[in-house]
Amino acid sequence: MSTISKKRKLEKDPPKFYGVRAGKNPGVYTNWGDCQLNTTGFKGASYKSFTSKKDAEDFVAGRVVASTTKPSGDKFYGVAVGHVPGVYEDWNEAKEQIKDVKGPKYRKFTTRKEAEEFVRTGGKSSKVSKDDKDGEPSTKKAKISVDGMLQVWTDGSSRGNGKKSAEAGVGVYFGVDDSRNVSERLGGSPQTNQRAELTAILRALEIVDRDRTLEIITDSNYSINCSTVWYKNWEKRDWKTSEGTDVMNKDLVVEIRKILDERTEKGVETKFTWIKGHDNDPGNVAADILAVAGSRLPKVEEAEDV
Secondary structure (H helix, E strand, O other), X not given: OOHHHHHHHHHHOOOOEEEEEEOOOOEEEOOXXXXXXXXXXXXXXXXXXXXXXXXXXXXXXXXXXXXXXXXOOOOEEEEEEOOOOEEEOXXXXXXXXXXXXXXXXXXXXXXXXXXXXXXXXXXXXXXXXXXXXXXXXXXXXXXXXXXXXXXXXXXXXXXXXXXXXOEEEEEXXXXXXXXXXXXXXXXXXXXXXXXXXXXXXXXXXHHOOOOOOEXXXXXXXXXXXXXXXXXXXXXXXXXXXXXXXXXXXXXXXXXXXXXXXHHHHOOOOEEEEEOOOOOOOHHHHHXXXXXXXXXXXXXXXXXXXX
């Protein structure tokens, strides 16, 4: 190939942006070396290259990526049970999500819709849902339970929990590539796992419409008890524990109860379901990945009092 031909080829190659959703330092990188440094050796690393910076940013944030459609006949890998459940277009990326996972569920498809349905049902179905019969992609990214409730998984993570140097993150998972998914750094202090768990529940309640029945699935018994049982006696004792000390995380419990009470007044059911953590439940695993990724984001600076 001549020097001129090489030059023309280089000029035609679009710039690449590497989105690291789960890695040592999640974010968008402009060269493969930096991406590799942040994913090599990181268990459950999730990353992908894009030609658009916005697409890479959306991928990192867990939002729907605009340029994810492929012509019919291409390969789509549905990972229903893995480190980060979802649909992958590259086998190497899909393979990373099932590596070292006990009882992974994955399958190759020729259409994205079939792969998404496989993931949505936890690997129980490979058929296209009724909503996709018209040929248009389904807009129902969130999972709906049998009784019609909207389901959302929440989780919190604190690396170095209990230490002054701890870094915590919040994860809220509605479904594969759902634009409402949350992966963010916990604001304020202390950076504890309990505050992260409660904040994740609060974020889910803030996002979902008040008139929508909702099931919040979490592996935190502490958060469920705070939000549904313990608060009653705390209120009676002016937010003091039975030992007379101040209730921890009162600010978050109060905000959660405000929204729950609003939903109750409207006659809308809010259900809490406990699930065993790190037990290969796709939703719980995904929420955990989002929370861990959030804990690695830069610290949220508190606004100064005016």
